Amino acid sequence: MPAQDDYKQRSYGEIPVGTGFKPGIVVVDFQKGFTEAQYPLGGAPLVMRALENTEKLLKVARDFDVPIANCNTAYMNEREMPYWKITAVRETFRRDHPSVELDPRIYDPDYDLLVCKKGPSIFFGTDVSDFFAKERVDTVIVTGCNTSGCIRASSIDAFSHRYRTLVPEDCVGDIEEQPHRDNLRDLGRRYVDVVDLQYVLDYLEDWHKTRSGA
Template sequence: MSDIYAQRGYGDRPVGFGAKIGVVVVDFQRGFVGADFPMGGAPMVDQAVRNTVPVIEAAKRAGLPVIACVNGYDSPRAAPHWKVGAVFDLLRGSAAVDLDPRIAAAAPDVTLMKSAPSIFFATPAAAILNKERVDTVIVTGCITSGCVRASVIDAFSLGFRVMVPHDCVGDHDAEAHAQNLKDVERRYADVIDAAIAIEAIEQWRQSNDKS
């Protein structure tokens, strides 16, 4: 079947990497990853965590910024009008708001707590990346059809070049994952994989090695 979007010019030019890369890690927290939580236990999300750790490690070796976030609230009153009841249990200080241990061990430079889908909404994430002169953002995390998609759109809207490694993001549903990746690829981002992300980071490291 022909792609009616492609016929109209959607996705006809790549974004490409720019001058400096930053990595954002969206909601890889126990409440969305761990099988012992209502919203956790999705195999695709667990695999995305495993694939993201080497990307973080590569960025840290290169001296590039890594910003993680968790979704959480001081109280249920601080949460917006979610239609997902379990979100209201993501309270500051609870285990559900802890970073997945594998992500925590990789030691992101900054961990933010957000109250909306996007890592950029009402947080200092964009300001931190701007301070570091980042123009290209690699977006990892979960859930592809929710907070990842929102973060991609905000990164795009803020003027960043956006890269999404398909194997570093995950969803509860494979179809929703694929559809949302295809849609952001048409409009806002290049969809790559972890190996390409690491290669680009390593190329930046070699080009900027001052030793």
């Protein structure tokens, strides 16, 4: 029997997370090191697709006054870093390197909360959860890269903080498609609802209408 059927028989993924009273969005690591092909980790097709779709999502979210937390990963020097096994991270993710700048297509400095994270999760060692607490967010939409690393970590932390967590498949990306698919499948079995951009846009539209009394 295929493994996925065995998971299903054991009740994995049976209960949807759903949506709550107020959404918030996290945008994980859409920095130039991942979105510009001139850098060693940049320009992966799935990441660029995610960037394009996240840009569409954020335009709507800002129009509807949805809280957005944006992050990059950057370090003072190698001494400050965790023990990354990725040479390109060790050599380029320095705070004075142009690769750590956020891609302007997804970052609005006059609107977004900006944090610089030091580990895989946008929540670890940052004030994102405090920001969402003040905003009374109970539903977190996770976007960014990479699915098998920082998206997975951020999604699990969102779950651990007791947020309803949505991961739109076409707003996250990875270097290779197989890890992207595998990690989304696994997250969807346990912690999050894996949805798509249109689902989230419809959710924000409905939330905005309810909030504005339309």
